[in-house]
Amino acid sequence: MDPFTFKFQFKNVEYSSGRNKTFLCYLVDKGEVDSLMRGYLEDEHTGSHAEEAFFLQILSDYDPALKYTVTWYVSSSPCLTCASKIAEALKVRKNIKLSIFAARLFEWEEPEIQAGLKALHDAGCKLRVMKPLDFSYTWDTFVDNDECDLNLWEDCKDNYEYYQEKLGDILQ
Incomplete structure (x- = not known):
């Protein structure tokens, strides 16, 4: 992933103006030797x-x-439609353990979005907001950064704490 794209799309700001695509960096371990897969997807290029x-x-x-x-x-965390589809997939495919770490919460104030996040949680999905260390890990693992370090934005930790508290309230 391009460094500018990462810094813009993953910035954990409360008002995410212009950030209307989802970027998904993934790690998949199938439990076999040399089975670790990693990469990323974005809405625009997947159809x-x-x-x-x-x-x-x-x-x-x-x-x-x-x-x-x-x-x-x-x-950002999944929309209602995606949350519902993921929850259904996890109910059918019991051998998938999914953890989702979100830079920010998508429309978290909306009751239907909250219901979708609860459905994911109830289906066994681990949900958490990305900590500052997660941003650094994602930068090092998925970004074409030419060995330059990620300088986290000033309010990264405060925004993490804000979103994590909101997510905790939703999942109670």
């Missing part, structure tokens, strides 16, 4: 939302005999 595209493109060769550990670092 669907990045979350749905993950299941269609990245897990297209899904094997019910394997145990999948999947980690997503997303620029």
Whole structure:
């Protein structure tokens, strides 16, 4: 991923003007030797939302005999439609353990979005807001950064704490 794109799309600001795409960085461990997959998806290049595209493109060769550990670092939490589809997929595919770390919460004030996040949680998905350390890890793992360090924005930690508190309230 391009460094500018990452810095703009993953910035955990409360009002995300202009940030209307989802970027999804993924790690998939199928529990086999040399089975770790990593990469990223964005809405614009998948023909669907990045979350749905993950299941269609990245897990297209899904094997019910394997145990999948999947980690997503997303620029924003899933919309209601995606949350519902992910929750259904996890209910059907019990051998997938999904953790979603979101830079910011998408329309978290809306009751239907809150219901979608609860449905994900109830389906066994681990949900958390990205900590400052997660931004650095994602930068080092998924960004073409030419060995330059990520300088986190001034309010990164405060924004993390704000969103994590909101998510905690939603998932109670």
